[in-house]
Amino acid sequence: MAETRHALTLRARAAHVVATVLAGRALDAALDEDRAQHGRHGLVEELVIGTVRHTPRLLAAATPLLKRPFRKADQDLQALILIGLYQARFMATPTPVAVSEAVAATEALGKPWAKAVVNAVLRAAAKGDASARDDLNHPEWLVARLKAAWPDAWRSILAANDERAPLTLRVDTKRIARTEYLQRLASAGVSAHAHPLVGTAVVLDHGTQVPGLPGFGEGLVSVQDAAAQLAAPLLAAGAGDAVLDACAAPGGKTGHIAQSAPEAHVTAVDNDPARVARLRQTVERLGCGARIRVLTQDLVSDTLADLFQRILIDAPCSATGVIRRHPDIKLHRRASDLPPLRLAQARLLDRLWQNLTPGGTMVYATCSVLPEENEDQILEFLERTPDAREEPWSFGAGRCGRAGWQFLPGEAGMDGFYYARLVRRP
Ligand SMILES: C[S@@+](CC[C@H](N)C(=O)[O-])C[C@H]1O[C@@H](n2cnc3c(N)ncnc32)[C@H](O)[C@@H]1O
DSSP, rough: HHHHHHHHHHHHHHHHHHHHHHTTTHHHHHHHHHHHHOOOOOOOHHHHHHHHHTHHHHHHHHHHGOSSOOOGGGGHHHHHHHHHHHHHHSOOHHHHHHHHHHHHHHHHHHHHHGGGHHHHHHHHHHSSSSOGGGGGGHHHHHHHHHHHHHHTTTHHHHHHHHSSSOOEEEEEETTSSSSHHHHHHTTTTOOEEEEOTTTEEEEESSOOOOOGGTTTTSSSSEOOOOTTTGHHHHHOOOOOOOEEEESSSTOHHHHHHHHHHHTEEEEEEEHHHHHHHHHHHHHEEEETTTEEEEEEEOTTTOOOOOOOEEEEEEEOOOOOOOOOOOOOHHHHOOGGGHHHHHHHHHHOOOOOOOOEEEEEEEEEESOOOOOOGGGHHHHHHHOOOTTEEEOOOOOSEEOOSSSEEEEOGGGGGOOOEEEEEEEEEE
């Protein structure tokens, strides 16, 4: 009996988090708040993340069955229905069980009056067609742009977005060889394998609690997608180089740059104070905090006086390449977000180019799959910047467009990512 009550509370918790995300809150922030209040729980995480991942198609199945929409104050009931439907369709929970759990959870939400409607809608929705089309699970504007940009790959992008992303670690190979770290994982009972293309990357075969991983506290490993692990090698900072990591927080790439070039002078800048605080924690854990100058500054409106031999711009972007990690992007991102993002990216390129020494290298990166933020942005930059040239590079996955290198989500198990390497003529 106690166990049943516990499970109901978990479902009510999940409904509350999902309702908050549907109301506009970022998934990570909503989950963090729930964890801080109640502690992390695997079932809550699964129900919340899975339901958010499939929300558009779950809503398409459930909404037409409602006589009228739920009031704003009752969005948790709508979330409860979506969660029940997610369980029935994607967690192999028998429909009668999913329905009865959702109905019972109305009590835990303090809304027992809603039992009948939750029961009726969920039962009818679960009977509906479960083979929903992939494009029903993404906003129309995004599907249209993906079709135009990637006529041969848009379907696989949508399918990859609906999958769970693997948990990938970056090993500080200056301190421990990847094979040795894999042995440490095996001794700790954690099953993992080496990424086939990225020499620092280890992919865990199952999700796990990251802080408990061997060596995590000492900074031997960081959580970082394999595509993101290519930024520091592309930048190729050397001893004595002044390096600017613009748009640096929460510091994943700053840490990698500082660890791989211990003799470089790294400056990390971001305009978001809360994220800068996380960056400081990251580089402290990695043991390189003392070597990094950290600034909280807006690089679109403020000027930096210094010159750098290497500059990384990991630009603010639509994040359309990391939907599998952050499925709420599908719910929150609008087509109207694109023009201001494009403008900020162009300004960052133009302004920071003035901080690059002649002969220096700038790496421009995004986690977007939209050409307007990637190769179009770089082609326009090259056209208006006579002393810039692209330094081509290639890799065993992804594709070369008219400028830069694009990874689509899921290719070689990696996130969707874009890189262009630019050199300032001496
Ligand atoms: C893609 S994230 C960076 C991720 C980071 N490089 C990492 O690997 O952990 C982009 C960052 O750009 C920052 N940003 C956006 N506009 C900015 C601006 N005008 N000046 C400085 N930073 C900015 C955001 O706060 C955000 O942290």
